[in-house]
Each structure stands twice: as structure tokens, then as C-alpha cells.
Amino acid sequence: MSATPDQIIRPEILSLSAYHVQPANRMVKLDAMENPFNLPQSLRNEIAQLTAEAPLNRYPDASASHLKDRLREALDIPPGMDILLGNGSDEIIQIIALAVAKPGAVLLSVEPAFVMFRMIATFAGMSYAGVPLKDDFTLDLDEMLDAISQHQPALIFLAYPNNPTGNLFDDASILQILDAAPGLVVIDEAYHAFADASLIDRLAQYPNLLLMRTLSKLGLAGLRLGLLIGRPEWLTQLEKLRLPYNVGVATQLIAEKVLQHIDILLQQASSIKAERAVLVRALQAMVGVEVFPTDANFILIRTADAGQVFQGLKQRGVLIKNLDGSHPLLKNCLRVTVGTSDENMQFLAALQASIKQPIN
Numbered sequence: 635m636s637a638t639p640d641q642i643i644r645p646e647i648l649s650l651s652a653y654h655v656q657p658a659n660r661m662v663k664l665d666a667m668e669n670p671f672n673l674p675q676s677l678r679n680e681i682a683q684l685t686a687e688a689p690l691n692r693y694p695d696a697s698a699s700h701l702k703d704r705l706r707e708a709l710d711i712p713p714g715m716d717i718l719l720g721n722g723s724d725e726i727i728q729i730i731a732l733a734v735a736k737p738g739a740v741l742l743s744v745e746p747a748f749v750m751f752r753m754i755a756t757f758a759g760m761s762y763a764g765v766p767l768k769d770d771f772t773l774d775l776d777e778m779l780d781a782i783s784q785h786q787p788a789l790i791f792l793a794y795p796n797n798p799t800g801n802l803f804d805d806a807s808i809l810q811i812l813d814a815a816p817g818l819v820v821i822d823e824a825y826h827a828f829a830d831a832s833l834i835d836r837l838a839q840y841p842n843l844l845l846m847r848t849l850s851k852l853g854l855a856g857l858r859l860g861l862l863i864g865r866p867e868w869l870t871q872l873e874k875l876r877l878p879y880n881v882g883v884a885t886q887l888i889a890e891k892v893l894q895h896i897d898i899l900l901q902q903a904s905s906i907k908a909e910r911a912v913l914v915r916a917l918q919a920m921v922g923v924e925v926f927p928t929d930a931n932f933i934l935i936r937t938a939d940a941g942q943v944f945q946g947l948k949q950r951g952v953l954i955k956n957l958d959g960s961h962p963l964l965k966n967c968l969r970v971t972v973g974t975s976d977e978n979m980q981f982l983a984a985l986q987a988s989i990k991q992p993i994n
């Protein structure tokens with residue numbers, strides 16, 4: 635008799651639901667924190683040429699040394715710090731979790747946070763502890779310090795700015811967490827391009843700090859490239875878990891090329907920030923919409939009957955993210971990614987209509 639999946643697969647995997655990606659069809663897609671702008675035609679032509687000549691029959695450079703050099707320049711990596719590359723930063727979260735997952739080891743984060751922190755803890759066989767944020771989504775430092783002393787986490791993940799709430803946590807509180815933590819603290823700066831703050835300059839001061847970035851939210855989500863920045867002592871160990879060819883030939887070539895024009899991506903980020911300000915003001919002026927502060931390329935809002943409003947938006951061709959039901963603090967919350975000014979106008983019109991008349 636052959637075994638069935640529920641006899642063989644780990645029970646915690648059986649009870650997981652897979653990460654859900656909504657089909658976008660032809661809708662205005664404002665659900666996934668993507669940069670709405672494409673690269674200039676001239677740069678796209680250069681990329682076409684590069685990929686035409688790429689040695690796709692060969693394995694990629696396993697150390698990706700040219701790409702790392704470009705990243706150092708473009709992202710101002712502090713001297714003395716190493717870089718580890720991932721197939722998106724999701725993969726880096728997994729590498730770190732696998733490395734520290736001794737029996738009983740705990741991964742600690744806040745709630746609500748990026749869902750992959752919890753999911754990957756489960757993949758790696760770690761225990762997960764989530765400390766609720768306050769009602770206004772700020773960090774509850776006392777609760778965090780209590781949880782640290784109770785669980786002695788091997789690993790703490792904090793996104794700065796946080797997803798799905800969009801805010802930056804108080805940096806003095808983060809430093810206190812770094813002081814109290816018995817293990818690693820990873821600051822996930824996926825939304826760095828849209829915030830005017832970073833903890834990268836703290837790497838030298840805190841031996842247990844690692845910092846994560848990604849090119850995804852900056853405009854290259856399709857390329858899949860994330861990076862971890864930290865001390866060689868840590869990264870040498872983590873490198874052992876990185877699968878040798880996790881960053882492909884095309885990703886390396888294209889990222890190197892685009893990073894030489896990082897000013898284009900930063901210019902786009904600055905346009906997105908300007909559009910964000912316009913969108914925030916329009917949402918604040920709307921009756922029945924509560925708007926939360928954001929330092930990211932998305933905005934968290936609360937409406938009455940968010941589920942109905944979400945469906946109403948969908949019927950009007952606009953896809954955002956419905957967070958109602960995902961955590962008690964996110965009751966009736968919706969998350970919208972900042973798009974082009976046209977897309978944002980369509981969203982605002984559809985939102986106004988959906989609040990007045992949820993379903994056609």
C-alpha cells in the first residue's frame with residue numbers, strides 16, 4: 635500500500651494555505667506594490683541586445699561578482715559589509731530561517747506584518763511568535779521586549795516601512811530591540827526607495843543586525859533579485875545555504891545594466907512619492923475613508939464594509955488588496971498600490987462609486 639500525502643507530508647505543511655496571488659486579467663493592477671512605469675525604450679533595447687548575446691547555455695556566475703560590484707555602487711553599501719543575493723528577498727528570508735532553525739528555535743515578528751515571515755518560519759520548522767502592533771500600527775515596544783525575554787528568539791524580522799501598514803516604526807524602539815535581542819535582527823527595507831529613512835548606517839554598530847533590500851518594489855519585480863547586507867561573519871555562514879545558481883544569467887546581466895542607470899529607477903520612485911501625496915490628499919478628502927500614514931508605495935485605508943467596497947472596485951475594473959479578515963487590527967482595511975496618475979484617478983473614481991453603491 636502506498637502512502638497518502640497526509641501520512642507523509644509534515645502536519646504544519648498540510649494545514650498551510652498556499653500564498654495566494656489574485657488573477658489580474660485586464661484590471662487596473664494596484665494590488666502588488668509594483669512600479670507602474672516601464673524602463674525607457676533605449677534601455678529596453680540595450681537589454682534586448684544583452685540578452686540576445688547572453689551565454690544561456692552556461693551556468694551563471696555563482697558568485698555574481700560583477701553584479702555585486704554594481705550593487706555596492708548603486709546602493710551605497712557600507713565598507714566592510716558583505717552582500718548575499720537571493721532569487722527575490724523571499725528566498726533570503728528562507729535562507730536565514732533554515733540556518734537558525736535549531737529544534738525549538740523561534741522567529742519573532744509583529745502582527746500584522748509581511749505574511750512570508752510566518753510562512754517561512756513554518757517551512758523551516760521554526761516556531762513563530764507575532765507581537766500585535768498598537769491600534770495605530772505603531773510598534774508596541776513593551777510587548778516586544780516582553781516577547782523577546784519570554785521566547786528568546788533566534789531571529790526577529792521587522793519590515794521598515796512595514797507591509798501591509800505602510801508606516802516606519804520608531805527607530806529608537808528598533809535600537810532597543812537590537813540591544814535586547816539574543817539572536818539576529820533582520821530589518822527588511824523592501825520599501826526603502828519610498829521612505830526617507832534607513833538603518834543601513836547602524837550595521838557597523840550592531841553585530842546582530844542584518845539588512846535586506848530588493849529591486850522588486852523599485853521597478854524590477856519580474857527580475858527576482860533581493861540582497862542581504864551584513865557582516866562577513868554572518869554572511870559566510872548563510873552563503874552555505876544559498877543554492878549555487880539561484881540568480882540566473884539574464885537576471886545578473888539585466889540587473890547590472892539597469893543599476894548603471896539607477897537614477898532612472900530613483901526618478902520613478904520620486905514620481906511615485908509625488909503621486910502618493912496626491913492620492914493621500916484625495917483619500918483624506920473622501921467621506922467614509924480613513925487613511926493611515928505611509929512611507930511606502932502603497933496606502934492602507936479603512937472603509938465601512940471593506941469586502942463590499944473591494945468587490946465594487948473589482949467590478950469597476952480596479953484590483954487592490956482586501957485585508958479584512960487577515961488580522962483583527964486590519965478589520966475593514968484595504969491596501970492600494972500607488973500607480974500612474976491615470977490609474978490613481980480610475981481607482982479614486984471607482985472607490986467613490988463603490989462606497990456609494992458597493993455592487994452594481
Ligand SMILES: *Cc1c(COP(=O)(O)O)cnc(C)c1O
Pocket residue numbers: 667721722723724725748793796797822824847848849850855859860
Ligand atoms: C514585497 C516584499 C518582499 C519580497 O520581495 P521580493 O524581493 O520580491 O521577494 C519582502 N519583504 C517585504 C516586507 C515585502 O513587502
